[in-house]
Amino acid sequence: MSLKKEQLEFYFREYYSMIFRVAFAELKARADAEDMVQEVFLRFLKYQPKFQSQEHERAWIVRTTINLCRDFQRNKWNRATVGLDRIPEADRKYMENPLIDEDGVLWAVLELPEQYRRPLYLFYYEDYSIKEIATALEKPENTVKTNLRRGREALKGILEAE
Amino acid sequence: MSVNINGIGIGGYQDGKQKDKKSKAGQDFKAAFAGSLFCQEEKRLDRKTVGAAGINIIARNRVTEAGVTCDSAIKECAVRNITMEESDYVKPCPADGCLYKVLVDTKKGVAYVEKKAEDGTVLGYEVEVSKVKKGDEDPLKLLAMLAWQKVVEENEEAEAKARAKDAVRQMKNQASENAAANGRPAEMTDFQRALLSFAEFVEDRIKNGEPKIPIGAQEFSETDWKRLLETFDKAMDEIKKEVQAEAEQAARKAEEEKAVKKAAKEKLLSKFSSEGKAPYSWLADESGCITYNGVVFSCDNERRCINLGDMSNRDNVLSIPLSGGGTLNVNRDNLGDLARAIGMFSPEDVKRIMTAIATDAQCQRKLLEIEEAKDDPKNLFRIS
Numbered sequence: 158m159s160l161k162k163e164q165l166e167f168y169f170r171e172y173y174s175m176i177f178r179v180a181f182a183e184l185k186a187r188a189d190a191e192d193m194v195q196e197v198f199l200r201f202l203k204y205q206p207k208f209q210s211q212e213h214e215r216a217w218i219v220r221t222t223i224n225l226c227r228d229f230q231r232n233k234w235n236r237a238t239v240g241l242d243r244i245p246e247a248d249r250k251y252m253e254n255p256l257i258d259e260d261g262v263l264w265a266v267l268e269l270p271e272q273y274r275r276p277l278y279l280f281y282y283e284d285y286s287i288k289e290i291a292t293a294l295e296k297p298e299n300t301v302k303t304n305l306r307r308g309r310e311a312l313k314g315i316l317e318a319e
Numbered sequence: 320m321s322v323n324i325n326g327i328g329i330g331g332y333q334d335g336k337q338k339d340k341k342s343k344a345g346q347d348f349k350a351a352f353a354g355s356l357f358c359q360e361e362k363r364l365d366r367k368t369v370g371a372a373g374i375n376i377i378a379r380n381r382v383t384e385a386g387v388t389c390d391s392a393i394k395e396c397a398v399r400n401i402t403m404e405e406s407d408y409v410k411p412c413p414a415d416g417c418l419y420k421v422l423v424d425t426k427k428g429v430a431y432v433e434k435k436a437e438d439g440t441v442l443g444y445e446v447e448v449s450k451v452k453k454g455d456e457d458p459l460k461l462l463a464m465l466a467w468q469k470v471v472e473e474n475e476e477a478e479a480k481a482r483a484k485d486a487v488r489q490m491k492n493q494a495s496e497n498a499a500a501n502g503r504p505a506e507m508t509d510f511q512r513a514l515l516s517f518a519e520f521v522e523d524r525i526k527n528g529e530p531k532i533p534i535g536a537q538e539f540s541e542t543d544w545k546r547l548l549e550t551f552d553k554a555m556d557e558i559k560k561e562v563q564a565e566a567e568q569a570a571r572k573a574e575e576e577k578a579v580k581k582a583a584k585e586k587l588l589s590k591f592s593s594e595g596k597a598p599y600s601w602l603a604d605e606s607g608c609i610t611y612n613g614v615v616f617s618c619d620n621e622r623r624c625i626n627l628g629d630m631s632n633r634d635n636v637l638s639i640p641l642s643g644g645g646t647l648n649v650n651r652d653n654l655g656d657l658a659r660a661i662g663m664f665s666p667e668d669v670k671r672i673m674t675a676i677a678t679d680a681q682c683q684r685k686l687l688e689i690e691e692a693k694d695d696p697k698n699l700f701r702i703s
Contacts, residue, residue, distance in 0.1 A: 188536060257409045258465070266413055280437075281411035281418050284403045287439040305437050309416050316414060 169198065175283055176222050178252055182267055182278055183226035187251050196225050216292035219279060223293070257282065265315045266308075273308030276301050392450035393459055398443040401433055408466030419458075421466035425474070430463035480522070487518050596620050598645035599663065614660035622646075627660075628653030639675040642667040651679075 173194060180193035200221055208214040252263065266277050275294060279285040287305075291298045399422075403409050406420040416437035423430045432444045446463035455461070490511050529540035539547065597618035602609045609616040609625065616625045628650025630636055637654075639647045642665065649657050654676065661669055 256403045256406070257411060259411075262411070262413060277413050281413045284409075284418065284420075284435075302438060306416075309413060309437065313414055 165198075165202070168201065172218055174254070176218060178254065179219060179222045179278070179283070180226055181251055182274070183223065183271075184229065185248075185267075187248055189229065190251070193222060193225050193229065197221050200225075212286070212289050213292070215285065216289050219283075219285070219289075219293035220295065223275065254282065262312070262316070265312055268315060269308055269311055273304055273311055276304045277308040277312070280305060392447050392452075392455075393457070394445045394447075396431070396443050396445045398433065398441050399431065400441065401431070406433075407470050408462065410462055410465075419462050421462055423463075423466050423470040425467075425470060430466050432459050432462055434459075480525070483518055483521075487515055490515065597623055597625050598641045598643050598647070599625060602663070609663070611660045611663040614656045616660070624648050627657055637675060637679055639672055641671065647672065 176194050176197050177190050180197075181187065181190035184190055184193065197218065206217055208217065249264070252267075253259065263282065266281075267274060269277065276290050279290050279293065280287070285293070287298050287301050290296075291301045294301065296304075401420055401422050403420065405422065407423045408419075408421040410419045410421075412419065418435040420433045420435075421430050422433075428448050430446045430448055432446055434442045434444070436442075444459055446460055448463060448467050451460045451464055494508075494511065529542060531538040531540045532544070534544075597603075597620050599609055599616075600607075600618050600620065602611070603618045604610070607618045607620075609618060614627065616627050618625050623645040624638075624647065625645070626648045628636075629652075630648060630650070632650075635651050637649050637651060639649070641647055647668075657672070661672070664672065
């Protein structure tokens with residue numbers, strides 16, 4: 158049974174911002190992040206996955222986004238170009254989540270290595286549970302907890318250095 | 320009704336407080352009431368969390384048992400598992416290992432604070448905003464107050480918007496009524512029209528924010544654009560200063576090099592300069608003698624002359640002025656040595672020397688003839 162227009166619109170409204178923010182955190186460029194959002198929804202339309210729960214749905218969305226970002230970065234064209242290490246200050250507004258009172262720690266989180274950055278961002282800034290993060294990143298829950306703890310220590314190091 | 324504080328009972332509290340003994344009950348009470356909620360939280364975190372989606376059943380059981388009171392303003396309660404979208408205020412604290420979500424109930428005057436810890440455990444608290452004292456630094460109370468303030472401001476803003484809309488609607492209605500009463504078509508005064516357009520402008524700004532202009536691949540509002548230009552101007556000024564400093568440094572360096580070159584040139588030239596020095600003195604060694612082809616000339620800087628041979632008998636010395644200034648004094652007996660060293664002199668000086676030697680020879684011959692004529696009066700007037 159194909160997705161109805163209203164259902165697709167619902168998913169788009171519900172997840173567009175979150176997908177954009179996750180992609181932007183990975184790629185650090187607005188145009189690339191917008192391309193990833195389109196790709197994720199194209200995949201959604203193409204495969205129309207059946208979700209067992211909302212947890213499963215959220216995990217699928219994040220996993221697809223991260224995988225597409227990784228493929229994009231490994232792409233031959235992108236290997237020939239130099240990516241951004243940090244998000245330029247003028248583009249930081251695209252990461253703003255109107256629901257959150259952000260005090261600048263987010264930029265330090267985004268500087269962490271990806272094994273810490275992804276779980277920290279999803280846990281604290283997208284309110285994912287440990288189980289959802291484990292499903293999305295295809296890692297055991299204990300690994301996610303360890304990475305959260307180590308990420309927090311690394312973050313403290315960055316903040317103290319600043 | 321007995322007060323059950325942290326499940327210990329008032330007896331334990333009284334024992335501990337009045338007798339100040341380190342009884343188990345008193346000590347437990349003191350430890351639990353040590354000042355922060357965190358002691359209690361850490362105890363609970365040691366226990367297992369059961370149930371799906373992080374629901375803390377133990378916390379729920381404690382609530383149903385006793386209604387635990389940690390503080391007069393804060394009360395632990397059942398976890399509601401609110402989402403970020405449902406919350407009025409969300410504060411991530413990744414450095415502290417927790418995420419707070421706050422939901423405000425303005426009617427009851429209570430803020431529900433949900434704390435998600437790093438290990439996934441979730442705790443819920445209710446904070447009575449009216450009991451929070453000014454200057455209280457408890458994080459839960461601070462968050463509750465921030466959320467409360469935010470919600471109150473939003474409500475006031477919404478009320479103000481609604482009032483403005485009502486005022487505009489009333490103005491329009493009044494204008495229509497006035498016109499209907501006077502039998503004329505409805506029209507507003509200039510002031511009402513201006514007020515209406517301003518109200519629409521403010522509403523549009525609040526709804527959509529500043530208008531954005533697409534520039535290249537990005538969009539900028541006026542404020543963003545001004546900020547970007549300021550940053551750009553600042554960067555340009557700094558670059559200009561750097562370029563200017565570099566140019567000044569380069570000019571200074573060039574001047575220094577010029578001065579050094581000039582000094583070296585002057586030193587070199589002074590070596591060849593004949594001012595105040597004997598001619599050909601640059602060929603002289605440390606002792607002030609010029610040696611050329613085995614012939615030794617002595618330099619006299621005071622008289623500006625070079626001497627070849629014995630200078631004691633001035634009658635036997637030939638003084639030849641040189642083209643560069645100074646003189647060459649040569650003893651007639653050393654003309655052979657002069658011939659050997661003739662290559663040292665410039666062509667002009669060679670010409671002078673040869674002319675001087677020829678003239679001197681002629682003079683010597685004439686002198687000899689005069690001497691001979693003295694002896695023989697007949698030869699006195701013979702022209703040779």
